Amino acid sequence: MTSEVIDTVPGWDTSAVPPAEGPKEPAEATRYHIEFTGSGSEYFKIWIVNLLLTIVTVGIYSAWAKVRRLRYFYGNTHLAGSTFDFHGKPTSILLGRIIAAVLFALYSASPRLPLFLEVVIAVSLIAIFPWLFWRSQKFRLGNSSYRGVRFRFMGALGGSYALFIPAALLVLAPQLLFQRLVIGRPPSEVMKWLPFQFLIFGLELVLFPLFYWALKRYQHAYAGFGTARFSFDARIRSAYWMMTKILLVYFGSLFVVGLGFGVFGIVAARNKPLMFALLPLFLIAGGLSLSILTAYATTRMQNFIWSHTALSNQPIHSGVRFRDVFKVHVVNFLGTLFTLGLFYPFAAVRYARVHLHGISWRGDPEVFAAHAADTGGATGSEFGDFLGFDIGL
Amino acid sequence: MDRVPVLHFDGRTTRSERGWVAVEGDDLVLTVGGSERRFPTRSVSFTPAYARAPARIGFEDGATCEIGSADDYNRLRAAARRGTGWAERLETRWRYALGALVLVVACGVGGYVWGIPLAGEVLARKAPPWVVEAIGRSSRQQLETLGFGPPRELLTDEERHVTARFAALLPPDAPHYVIEFRTWHQRANAFALPDGHIVVTDGMEQFARGHEDALLFVLGHEMGHLYYRHSLQSLTRASLLSGAAAYLFGDVSSALAVLAGGLGSLHYSREFETQADDYGIALLRSHGISTAPAADLFDRIEASGGNAGPQKSRPTTASGPHRVDFPGYLSTHPATSERTAKLRSGNPVPPEIDPAEPRRAPVPADPQ
Numbered sequence: 001m002t003s004e005v006i007d008t009v010p011g012w013d014t015s016a017v018p019p020a021e022g023p024k025e026p027a028e029a030t031r032y033h034i035e036f037t038g039s040g041s042e043y044f045k046i047w048i049v050n051l052l053l054t055i056v057t058v059g060i061y062s063a064w065a066k067v068r069r070l071r072y073f074y075g076n077t078h079l080a081g082s083t084f085d086f087h088g089k090p091t092s093i094l095l096g097r098i099i100a101a102v103l104f105a106l107y108s109a110s111p112r113l114p115l116f117l118e119v120v121i122a123v124s125l126i127a128i129f130p131w132l133f134w135r136s137q138k139f140r141l142g143n144s145s146y147r148g149v150r151f152r153f154m155g156a157l158g159g160s161y162a163l164f165i166p167a168a169l170l171v172l173a174p175q176l177l178f179q180r181l182v183i184g185r186p187p188s189e190v191m192k193w194l195p196f197q198f199l200i201f202g203l204e205l206v207l208f209p210l211f212y213w214a215l216k217r218y219q220h221a222y223a224g225f226g227t228a229r230f231s232f233d234a235r236i237r238s239a240y241w242m243m244t245k246i247l248l249v250y251f252g253s254l255f256v257v258g259l260g261f262g263v264f265g266i267v268a269a270r271n272k273p274l275m276f277a278l279l280p281l282f283l284i285a286g287g288l289s290l291s292i293l294t295a296y297a298t299t300r301m302q303n304f305i306w307s308h309t310a311l312s313n314q315p316i317h318s319g320v321r322f323r324d325v326f327k328v329h330v331v332n333f334l335g336t337l338f339t340l341g342l343f344y345p346f347a348a349v350r351y352a353r354v355h356l357h358g359i360s361w362r363g364d365p366e367v368f369a370a371h372a373a374d375t376g377g378a379t380g381s382e383f384g385d386f387l388g389f390d391i392g393l
Numbered sequence: 394m395d396r397v398p399v400l401h402f403d404g405r406t407t408r409s410e411r412g413w414v415a416v417e418g419d420d421l422v423l424t425v426g427g428s429e430r431r432f433p434t435r436s437v438s439f440t441p442a443y444a445r446a447p448a449r450i451g452f453e454d455g456a457t458c459e460i461g462s463a464d465d466y467n468r469l470r471a472a473a474r475r476g477t478g479w480a481e482r483l484e485t486r487w488r489y490a491l492g493a494l495v496l497v498v499a500c501g502v503g504g505y506v507w508g509i510p511l512a513g514e515v516l517a518r519k520a521p522p523w524v525v526e527a528i529g530r531s532s533r534q535q536l537e538t539l540g541f542g543p544p545r546e547l548l549t550d551e552e553r554h555v556t557a558r559f560a561a562l563l564p565p566d567a568p569h570y571v572i573e574f575r576t577w578h579q580r581a582n583a584f585a586l587p588d589g590h591i592v593v594t595d596g597m598e599q600f601a602r603g604h605e606d607a608l609l610f611v612l613g614h615e616m617g618h619l620y621y622r623h624s625l626q627s628l629t630r631a632s633l634l635s636g637a638a639a640y641l642f643g644d645v646s647s648a649l650a651v652l653a654g655g656l657g658s659l660h661y662s663r664e665f666e667t668q669a670d671d672y673g674i675a676l677l678r679s680h681g682i683s684t685a686p687a688a689d690l691f692d693r694i695e696a697s698g699g700n701a702g703p704q705k706s707r708p709t710t711a712s713g714p715h716r717v718d719f720p721g722y723l724s725t726h727p728a729t730s731e732r733t734a735k736l737r738s739g740n741p742v743p744p745e746i747d748p749a750e751p752r753r754a755p756v757p758a759d760p761q
Contacts, residue, residue, distance in 0.1 A: 037445035045490035049483045052493040055500050068441075068480065076446045082400070082409070082459060083446050148404040148457045187538060226407070342494075368407040370455075 029314070029362045036356040038076040040346030046072055047345040063094035073352055074144065080365040087150075088143040096136075122176065126168045130160035141223055149370040154229075155222035163218050167211050174200050205247070213239035220309050226370045234308035242304050246297045253293045257286055287333050295326035298355070306359055314363030320355060328354045397465040400447075401425045404455030414450070414458060416472035421450075423458070434473045441481045442466055505657065509633050510626075510664075517625035525625065529588025541592070542576035552598075555605050559612045562680055568619045572612070574598065581694050585615040587624040600694050610673045610687035610736070617672025623665045631658045670732060674739075681741050688736035695729055 050065035067090045074084040107125060110118040134157050141153040178197055182190050213236050220232040264282050268275040299322045306318035328350045335343035396413040401423070403410075412425030420431045438451040447459040448466040460466045470476060483489045537543075548556070556572055570589045581596035591612060601608040618624070634657045677684050 037443075039444065042444050045487065046484045048490050048493045048497060049480070052497050052500075055497065064480075068484075071440070072443065075440065075443055075449075078446070082402075083449075085440075085449065085457075147407040147409065148402040148455060149407050366406075366408045370405050 029364060031317075031360050031362045032080045032365065033360040034356045035078040036076055036349075036353045037078060038073060038349045038352060040349045043072060043349050044345040047348075059097075060094065063090040063097060066090075066093055077352075077356060079146070079361070082147050082365070085145045086143055087145065088139065092139070126165075126172070129168075130164045131157065133164065134160040137219065146225070147365070147368075149226040149368055152224040152226075152371060153219075153222060154224055155218055159218055159222070163211075163214055167207070170207065171200065171204050174203075209239045209243035210236060212243070216305050220305070224371070225311060226368045228312040228368055231310050231313075232308055233310070234304065238304065238308075242300050246300060249293055249296045253289045256289050260285060260289075284334070284337070287337070288330060291329040291333055292326060295329045296322055299325045302355060302358070311361070311363065312368075314361065316359065316361045318359050320358030324354050395468075396424070397460060397462075397469050399423075399450075399458035399460050401458050402456060404452075404457060412458070414460075414469065416469065421473065423452070423456075434475065437473070437475075439470060439473075439475050441477070441484070504637070505634075509630050509637075510661075512633060513626040513630040516629045517622040520622075520625050525587050528624065528628075529586045529590065532586050533588075533590065536575070536592070540578060541594070544573035544575055544592075548574065551602075551605070555608050555612070558605070559609055562609070562613070562676055562682075563616070567616060570616065570619060583611050583615055585618040585624075587619075587622070589619060591615045591619070600697075601690055604686045604690060606677070606682055606684075607686040607690035609682065610677055610684050611690070613673030613676040614669045616676070617669035618665070620672060621665070621668055623669065627658070627661060627665060630661050634658060634661075670735065674736065678739075678741055683740040684736040685740055688733035691729055691733055691736075 046068060050061070050068060053061040054065055067086065067088055070086040070088070074086045077084050103125065106121050110121045134155065137153045137155065141151040144151045174196075178193065178200060182193055213234060216234070217232045220230050223230040260282060264275070264278070267278065299320050302320055303318045306316050309316050332343070332347035332350060336347055396415040399412050399414050401410045401412040402408070410425050412423060414424075415422050416434065417431075419434055421434050421437050423430045423432065432452055436453050440449045440451075442448045442463055444463070447461045448463070449457050449459055450469075451457050460469065477485070483493070552574055559572070568589060570585075570591055573590055573592045575592055575594055577594040577596060579596045579599065580594060581600050582594045583592060583597050585591045593608075593611070597611065598608070601611070638657070673687075674684050
C-alpha cells in the first residue's frame with residue numbers, strides 16, 4: 001500500500017532513501033494509547049514566566065518561550081512508556097519571527113503605496129509562501145523525536161507550490177480584487193459587484209474540502225519517522241462528506257445566534273434597563289454556541305485525519321468524542337472569561353489532554369530505525385544549518 | 394553515588410534497553426548491555442524535570458537515557474553538579490510564578506493606561522502629512538455613501554457669523570481647519586476629519602438656532618479632536634490594543650479577543666471625548682463665554698430622540714422620546730448627564746448686581 005503511494009503521487013522526494021521495510025503488522029500487536037500528563041498548575045508557572053520575560057525583552061524571549069512550551073507539551077506526551085522531544089533552536093525560531101514581522105509590515109504597508117508596488121508585494125508574498133510552508137514543515141518534523149529517532153518531512157517543494165498556487169489564483173486573488181474594487185464605493189456600486197462575491201464564496205465552499213484533503217495528504221503522506229514512512233488513505237469524498245456536516249452545524253449555530261440577536265433586539269426596543277442586564281448573558285450564550293461549532297469541527301477533523309494515517313502499515317486511530325471536547329471548550333471559555341485570561345495555561349493543557357487522549361496506535365514501538373542522515377548527534381548541527389529559520393506556519 | 398536505573402536508547406533505533414548511570418568524578422558512567430562507557434559530564438545534556446514525565450539525558454553520540462524517577466534524576470543532577478538552569482528555577486517555584494503574575498498584571502495595566510496612549514501620541518505626532526491627508530480624503534469620500542449632502546458653498550448669515558466668532562476665539566497654535574455645513578436628513582451631528590475639515594449638520598444647526606454659544610462649544614469640541622489628533626491616535630491605539638488582545642486571548646477564543654479589544658477601545662474613545670470637551674470648555678471660558686447653553690443643547694437633542702449631539706451612533710428608541718442614560722462602559726461617549734453637569738458648573742459668573750443700588754445704564758464715553 002505504501003509503495004503504491006510512492007509511485008502514483010507526484011512530488012515525492014526520491015532522494016530521501018531506501019524503501020521502508022516496516023515489519024508486517026503482527027497479529028497480536030498491542031494497542032498503545034497516547035497519554036498526556038501535563039497539568040495546568042505546572043504549566044501556569046512556565047507560562048507566566050515566559051510571558052513576563054517576553055514582555056521585558058520586547059518579544060525577543062518569545063522564541064525561547066516557544067521552545068520551552070513545546071518541550072513541555074512534547075515531554076508530557078507519553079506513548080508506550082516514552083515521551084516525545086523537541087530539538088528546535090530558539091535562534092532559528094527568532095530569526096523566523098523577525099522575517100515574518102518584516103513580511104507582515106510589508107503586507108500592511110502595501111495599500112498606502114502606489115498600485116504597482118502593492119501588486120509586486122502581493123505577488124511576491126504569494127510566491128514565497130509555499131516555500132516558507134515547506135521549510136516550516138521540515139523544521140517542525142525534523143526537530144521532533146521519539147526515543148532518540150527523529151521524524152522527517154520528505155515532501156518536495158513542488159508539492160507545496162502545487163498545493164497553494166491554485167488556491168491563491170482561484171480564490172485569494174479574486175477575493176483581493178473584489179475588495180479593491182468595492183472599498184470606499186457607494187452602496188449602489190457595491191450591489192453591482194455582489195454576484196461576483198457570491199461566485200467567489202461559492203467557489204470557496206466547493207473547493208475547500210478538496211484543498212483541506214490535499215493539504216493533509218501533503219503533510220501526512222510525506223512524513224516519516226526514521227526510515228519508516230507515514231501513509232494517508234483518506235478519500236476525497238469522505239472529506240466532502242465531513243465538511244458538509246460541519247457546514248450544516250455552522251449554519252445551525254448561525255441560525256441560533258441570529259435568533260438570539262433577534263430576541264435581544266426586541267428586548268432592546270422595549271426595555272432598555274433589562275437589555276443591559278441581559279447583555280452579558282447574551283454574550284456568553286453567543287460564545288457557547290461558537291464553542292459547539294468549534295468542538296464539533298475539531299473533533300470531526302481530528303478523527304478524520306488521524307484515523308486515515310498509518311505508520312509503516314501500523315494504523316493510527318483517533319476516537320475523540322464530541323461531548324468531551326465540548327465540555328473542555330465550555331469550561332475553557334468561561335474560565336478564561338472570568339479570570340481575564342489567567343486561565344489560559346489551564347485551558348491549553350485541557351485542550352491538549354482531550355485531543356491527545358483520543359489517539360491510539362497499534363504496532364511495535366521497538367522496531368524503528370533512525371534515518372542515516374539524522375544520526376549526527378543530539379545537537380544535530382546539520383539541521384541547524386539547513387533549517388536556518390522557522391517561520392512557524 | 395548510587396547508580397540510577399535508566400532506559401537507554403542508542404539513537405539509531407527505538408529499541409529500549411535497561412541500564413545504569415552513575416557519576417564518577419567528572420565523568421558520567423553508562424552501563425548498558427554488559428558494556429560500560431564514560432562521558433565527560435559537561436558533554437551530557439540534561440532536560441528540565443517535569444512532575445509526571447521522565448527526564449532525559451542526552452549524549453554526544455545521539456544516545457539518550459530516560460530516567461523515570463524524579464528523585465533519581467535530582468540526585469544525578471546534584472552529583473554531576475549540573476543544577477537547574479535559572480529559567481527552570483523560575484518556572485518551578487510558586488513564589489516566582491506569583492511574582493511574575495504580579496509584574497505581568499502591572500505591565501498590562503501600565504501598558505493600557507500609559508503605554509498604548511503614549512505610543513499613540515508619538516505616532517500621531519510623527520505621522521507624515523500625506524498619511525493624514527489620505528485618511529481625511531478617504532473619510533470624506535465615504536460621507537456621500539452615508540447620506541451626507543455636499544458642503545454648502547453659500548453660507549447663511551448665521552453661519553458666517555458663527556464662523557467668524559469661532560476664528561476669533563482660537564489660539565495661534567490651533568491646527569488648520571475648514572468648517573463645512575452639510576445636510577444630513579435633519580439629524581444632529583458634528584465631527585472632525587483628520588485633515589482639518591469640521592462637519593456640522595443641518596440638524597445640529599436647527600437644534601442650536603438662537604443659541605450661538607452652544608454651536609461655538611460644538612466647534613470648539615471638534616477643534617479639540619483636531620488639536621490632539623484623536624483620529625490618528627484612536628487608529629494606532631485600536632491596532633495596538635487589538636494586537637495585544639489577539640496575542641493574549643487569540644488561542645482560546647477569538648470572540649474574547651475581539652470583545653477585549655472592543656471594550657478597551659470604547660474606553661479610549663470616551664477618554665478622547667472628555668479631552669475634546671475640556672478643550673472646548675477652556676476655549677470658551679477663557680473668553681468669558683458660558684458653556685451652559687451647550688448643556689441645554691445636548692439635553693434638547695437627547696430629549697427629541699434623534700441622533701443627539703456630536704456622537705457617532707446612538708440606537709434610536711423605537712418607543713418615542715426617552716431620556717436614557719447608557720451605562721458608561723458601553724458608550725463611545727461619557728454619559729450625557731456627566732457632560733452636561735461639567736458644562737453647567739464652573740462657568741464664569743456675571744458680576745453681582747446689588748438689588749439695593751439703582752440700575753445704572755452703561756456710561757458712554759464723555760460726550761465732550
